[in-house]
Amino acid sequence: MNLERVSNEEKLGLCRKYYLGGFAFLPFLWLVNVVWFFRDAFVKPAYTEQLQIKTYVKRSGLGLAVWVAVLTTWITIYQHYRSQWGEVADYLSFTIPLGIP
Amino acid sequence: MDFISTKWIIHLLLCCLFHGVGCNSVEQKIYVKLNDTVPCVRLLNATHQIGCQSSLAGDVGVIHILESEGNLEWVLSTGPSPPYMVILESTLFTRDIMMKLKNGSSRIAGVAVVKPSTNPIEDFSPHTTCPNENTGVYSESYGPTMAHCNTTVWNPKGNGLSYEEFNFPIFSLKDDNGTEFIRQCYLKHNLVVNGSAPGYPLCAMQLSSHMHAVRDTVTCMRRSDTSPFSLNPEVVCDPLGSFNVWGSTKSLNNTAKGHKENETVVIAAARLDSRAFFHGISLGAESGASGFITLLAAAGALANVTRQDHPPRTILYTFFQGETFDYIGSSRMVYDMEKDNFAIDLDNIHSLLEIGQVGLHNISGLWLHSDPVSRRNDSIDQEVKRLIDYFQSVATNLTISLGQPDVSQPLPPASFQRFLRAQSIPGVVLTDHKSHFTNRFLESMYDNAEYLNLTYPPDLSPEEQFNFDTDTARGLTEVATMVARTLYKQAGGADEQLASINADLQTVNHLLYGFLKQTNNSWFRAIVPPEHQRFLGPAPPEYYVGVTFNNTFSNLVRYVLANLTGTAVNISKENCTDQSKFTDDTESTDMYDYMWVSGVTPPNGTEPVPYCVRSTVRLARAQSPAFELQDYHSSNYSTWSESRWKYIGARIFLVAGNDLEMLTLGMGVAVLVTSLLLTYVINSKADFLFSSGREPANATY
Secondary structure, three states: OOHHHOOHHHHHHHHHHHHHHOOOOOHHHHHHHHHHHHHHHHHOOOOOOHHHHHHHHHHHHHHHHHHHHHHHHHHHHHHHHHHHHOHHHHHHOOOOOOOOO | OHHHHHHHHHHHHHHHHHHHHHHHHHHHHHOEEOOOEEEOOOEEOOOOEEEEOOOOOOEEEEEEEEOOHHHHHHHHHHOOOOOEEEEEEHHHOOHHHHHHHHHOHHHEEEEEEEEOOOOOOOOOEOOOOOOOOOOOOOEOOEOHHHHHHOOOOOOOOEOOHHHOEEOOOEEEEEOOHHHHHHHHHHHHHHOOEOOEOOOOOEEEEEEEEEEOOOOOHHHHHHHOOOOOOOOOOOOOEEEEEEEEEEEEOOOOOOOOOOOOOOOOEEEEEEEOOOOOOOHHHOOOHHHHHHHHHHHHHHHHHHHHHHHHOOOOOEEEEEEEOOOOOOOHHHHHHHHHHHOOOOOOOHHHEEEEEEEOOOOOHHHHOEEEEOOOOHHHOHHHHHHHHHHHHHHHHHHHOOOOOEEOOOOOOOOOOOOHHHHHHHOOOOEEEEEOOOOOOOOOOOOOOOOOOOOOOOOOOOOOOHHHHHHOOOHHHHHHHHHHHHHHHHHHHHOOOOHHHHHHOOOOHHHHHHHHHHHHOOOOOHHHHHHOOHHHHHHOOOOOOOOOOOEOOOOHHHHHHHHHHHHHHOEEEOOOHHHHHOHHHOOOHHHOOOOOEEEEEOOOOOOOOOOOOOEEEEEOOEEEEEEOHHHHOOOOOOOOOOOOEEEOEEEEEEEEEEEOOHHHHHHHHHHHHHHHHHHHHHHHHHHHOHHHHOOOOOOOOOOOO
8 A cells, every 4th residue: 555645534544543453462563553654743744633643653662662672571581591491481482492402 | 288288297397307407416516425324313311411413404524534642632722724523533432532522512513433344452332330320229228338330340441432412413434435535535635734734625524413302301201292282292302112022931821911820930031232322333242132142042942842841830031122221121021010011920920030241151151140139038049049050050061161259249230130129039140241241342333243253254155154153153052052951940840851952053153143244134034024024134133222113123033032932833824914813712812922924935936935923922012111101200210212303414525715705705795785786776767777758657556
């Protein structure tokens, strides 16, 4: 879809859908929202819906940042301590690498 | 239409074919694959992992042939192009050098050991000094002074190399054309002249033996959980184990398990398996084969006399598998007897006679070992003394020197120890060593036919070698005769029969040739079922116990024992192979095993004539009870398991220097960047460059 050919109202609707969808543990929707609507929210000259789009994009960005922080922390801890945790880690793991502890 | 499509398919196929051929030829130009290599693989027990491991893609290193120990410095510190792939002559394959390589392992990509065609002069045993130290009978609660080989170190020459863990691959190479090719490659490209490093390209080798299991059996069995709830259902290791072979002089009902009323049994036991640092080339001629060949010959000698004049007690022949790895076979049989899961139970056992290593009896004589702890009980002591007396009275009529070690000396490592753990049973172990092992090559690749002096004149054909009388066979025939007579006496047989019990020299010749030279011989071909012919080859069977589904060797022993003790019955193939045909109680498959074997080719025929053999010989599972109980931490039972792997291989090729590699990479990147830039420029100036007056294409959705 080419965002240039969509009316501002439709853009707002779309932005809101992506923002709300992100709450269903789908941080990638927020990522898409931020990337996709960044220009409309912050770069383009002002228009009526811009304020709301700006809010959605900011919140999506915030949510994304939280997700990134949480996941990075967990993955670091998991990768670092997996071999020490032994049995617990094996049950937590979906795929266990072959040949290393 | 059809024609056209067919044509296309043919074209496509040709393309694929051509493509495949093209790929192969490039690979062949770069790599030389080494055949006849034997890897060291990873084994695990309740607490440790041992063996070797390469990285997932295989480890590559510049070949360096080690000439002497002083040469190690080049590999470990001064050489300019690490990592190195060290090629060791077998004389340098010592604990000292291997540990130095292990500790410098960041500069070591792997090790290849050249297996010599003749045995070394020095002693070499990669096994521990106290085999099966923790799973025998002696412990803090049973003869504490004898635990952990405190009284006698059985294998003082053992350097424990087989129980080390190496984080690089180690392969064994046969000394042949492949090894010669490596030498040529090394001399041409890698040779260090006057201490100056040779220039690139250098000859390199890649060894791949990536192991899936890691840490210990507890971990790998947990990860091998293939239940539907498992997130990751991939088996990474398998328990070691195979099948025990057993047979009896009188048929025992094998369907009704547990205690048999009015049945007393004399067990005659021997061990089947052995190991080496490289599992694929373990032969155990002295450590395993000498014992079980003697027992097979003794069983053959007793076949006729027990059929005509059966002694009051039954003789039960047992051949245990996996004894090298903490008594897998015997611990399982004892466990089955305790759980009423075997044809007899422990209370049926009258006594036990085990044949250990006997192949070198001409060097050090034969010795009868017994357990000093159980002999503190008077009745047991009486029985043991009587058994030893029987042995000695029989031996005086033969040219065998037979002695008794000091009474306070404990039993050597033997399956009998597992029976003693469960119950006090009178018994002796017959071996060729008074205290420590006579065997200089215990559980190594040199414990082979040559070590037993089993050599044949070179000008003989395989069939003539097969029938050739060797001194080794003569010696073992004597021992087998002694064992057979003693067994008959111990089973309560009449003294008048003893003189007629004689092991057959020709049988021992055939057994030695079949089990230590090649399984493909006329006797084995005749006694195995037609569908098992493909397992007979120009080499001995593999003596390493392996993982549970591998039972070729156990089956072979079963066929031999069935042939030596069973009888040919005149029934059709259908009746022989169909288990339900025997309704008569005395002939039913509860009592006997029926086997359809290939048979011999009659003098005037072209095809072998198969026939049916009836015997009491059976297989019994030899898998450690620890796996049955899922108690992988077990300290009572063997917990050894073998890792799985996907690919094992070795190849050599020439590697270019770092500079050349970097130059190639840099060129590639430069070409990529240039082409990207060019595309961008062309794209942005497209209107100007391709202005043909046409409208620029519309942007699309």
